[in-house]
Amino acid sequence: MRCVVIAGAVWSALWLAGCPYSVVAEGFDARPPGRDAAVADAAAADGAAIDRAGADRQQPDQLPVECDQDNDTYQSVACGGGDCDDNDSSVHPGAAERCSFVDENCDQQNNEGLDCTFVACGSSVLYRIDPFRQTVTQSTQVTLPDSHGLLDIDIDTNGQLMAVTANGLYAVSSSGQMSLVANVTTPTNTNGMAIDSHGAIFITNKDGVNSGAYTVDRATGSLTLIGDLTPYVSSGDCVQTKDDSLYMTAPNPADMSKDLLVYVDSHTAATHSIGATGFGEVYGLSASFGFLFGVTDFGDVIEIDRSTGAGRLLFHSSGLRFWGAANGD
Numbered sequence: 001m002r003c004v005v006i007a008g009a010v011w012s013a014l015w016l017a018g019c020p021y022s023v024v025a026e027g028f029d030a031r032p033p034g035r036d037a038a039v040a041d042a043a044a045a046d047g048a049a050i051d052r053a054g055a056d057r058q059q060p061d062q063l064p065v066e067c068d069q070d071n072d073t074y075q076s077v078a079c080g081g082g083d084c085d086d087n088d089s090s091v092h093p094g095a096a097e098r099c100s101f102v103d104e105n106c107d108q109q110n111n112e113g114l115d116c117t118f119v120a121c122g123s124s125v126l127y128r129i130d131p132f133r134q135t136v137t138q139s140t141q142v143t144l145p146d147s148h149g150l151l152d153i154d155i156d157t158n159g160q161l162m163a164v165t166a167n168g169l170y171a172v173s174s175s176g177q178m179s180l181v182a183n184v185t186t187p188t189n190t191n192g193m194a195i196d197s198h199g200a201i202f203i204t205n206k207d208g209v210n211s212g213a214y215t216v217d218r219a220t221g222s223l224t225l226i227g228d229l230t231p232y233v234s235s236g237d238c239v240q241t242k243d244d245s246l247y248m249t250a251p252n253p254a255d256m257s258k259d260l261l262v263y264v265d266s267h268t269a270a271t272h273s274i275g276a277t278g279f280g281e282v283y284g285l286s287a288s289f290g291f292l293f294g295v296t297d298f299g300d301v302i303e304i305d306r307s308t309g310a311g312r313l314l315f316h317s318s319g320l321r322f323w324g325a326a327n328g329d
Contacts, residue, residue, distance in 0.1 A: 082106055099289035099329070101132055118286040118328025119161060120295050122321055123149035126161075126176065129286075129325075131293050131301055134315040140176035151186070152193040152203075152237055152284075152324035161326060164193045164203060169216060182221030187214065191283070192238035192248055193324075202226075202266065204234035204248050213238075213246075213269040227269030235259045236283030237324055240266075241292070241306070247274070249282040249294065261309035275309025277302070282311075284325030295322035 067079035067086075074092035075081025084106035085091040095104040099116035103109060110132060117128040119139065126139040142150060148165040153172070156162050161172045166186055170178040192204035201216040203223075211233035213226045232250035236259075239247050246266040249259040250273075259282045261274040277294065279302055284295035292304045299317040304310070 099132065116289060116328075118288045118293065118326060119153060119155070120284050120286070120322045120325040121150050121153050121163075122323055126153075126172070127320070127322070129293075129295070129301060131288075131291070131303065131314050134301075136301070136317045136320065140174070142172065142176040143178060145170070145178055145180065150324060151190050154193050154195045154240075154326045155328075156195055157197065157199045162193070162195065162201075164190065164216075166190070169201070169218060169221060182216070182218055184216060184221040184223070187212065187223070191236050192234045194238045194240040194246060196240040196244045196246075196266070197242070198244075200266075202238060202240070202246060204229065204238045204264070206233040206235065208233065213264055213266075226267070229262075229264065229269060229271055232260070232262050232271050232273075236281060236297070237285045237294075238264065239285035239287050239292070239325075239327070241287040247285065247292075247306075249277065249285065252276055261304055261306075273309070274306070277304055277309055277311035279311045279313075284322045286325040286327055288328030293325070295325050297321050297323070 067075045067081065069076070069086045070089040072083065072089040072092050074083040076083045076086035082093040083091070084103065091102060091104050091106065093106050097104050097111055097114060099111055099114055116132050117130045120127045120129050124142045124144055126142060128137045128139045146167070148167055151164050151166065153161060153163045163170045163172050163178065164184065164186065167183065169181045169184050171181055172178050186203065187205040187207060188210070189206040190203055191206055194202045201218060203214050203216060205211055209228070209230070211229045213229060214223045215226060216223060231253065235249040235251050237249060241247065244266070246264040248262050248264055250262045252258045252260045257280045259277050259280055261277055262271050263274055264271050279294065279296055279300060281297040282294040283297050286293045292306050294302045294304050294311060299320040299322065301314045301317065302311040303314055
């Protein structure tokens with residue numbers, strides 16, 4: 001049979017005429033609309049899919065995982081290494097532990113071998129609080145020299161635990177024995193004491209418009225008024241941080257059931273509010289291990305953000321009442 005191809009004719013006519021599949025006329029492909037065309041189309045589709053897959057492999061979310069993003073020379077857990085936080089170069093296997101909420105050496109323990117406690121008190125009891133492991137241990141019963149209970153405590157520059165009562169400044173031994181340092185007639189409702197890095201002793205009180213900040217002469221027990229705390233009063237404690245900044249808690253005028261964190265100028269007693277803690281009756285403050293902790297009359301142990309004043313509940317100790325706290329390191 002002789003096949004004649006006419007330009008512009010449809011290839012299906014050629015198929016009916018029995019012409020070979022490969023006959024191609026100018027301007028058209030003379031393949032039949034059957035299996036070969038389907039195979040060719042499928043092959044083309046597969047090629048397109050391969051091209052798309054290659055393009056997908058170029059996307060950023062498919063790139064290999066970075067194995068040492070913090071450049072501490074330890075591979076991340078994601079890469080089969082032991083670095084449990086690849087965004088912090090101080091965290092890796094073999095790193096030195098420090099008192100914190102972080103497992104620095106990645107051994108699934110925290111603060112092992114360290115004493116990460118600070119001292120808190122009730123009216124006549126001392127406690128050891130570990131805010132990281134969330135434990136409270138009764139340390140000792142204090143032998144009070146008279147009927148006056150502990151108003152507050154702090155650690156002196158030599159590591160000695162000091163306490164103030166309504167009529168005196170005392171050194172407190174590890175067994176709870178109190179030794180008089182100076183007779184002090186404290187202002188009405190004294191509730192806070194703090195010792196700075198130079199050994200200066202500050203006390204604060206809650207007495208309405210007469211609320212003030214004072215220094216105490218440890219040799220004579222005499223008080224010097226720094227200034228009044230207007231518009232605030234001391235809720236239950238003051239604290240000196242490691243940079244000798246003085247803070248106290250104060251009832252929030254907008255909600256007296258909750259306390260503010262308030263900065264106090266240690267030279268003038270001028271005050272300004274840092275922010276609401278979200279907790280009430282914060283009667284103890286402790287600047288320890290780079291953190292600011294608070295304890296409440298309800299048994300709460302909290303962490304306080306120095307920059308905002310916001311409090312975060314760490315844990316609650318049912319049945320305990322905290323009336324003061326000391327710095328822990």
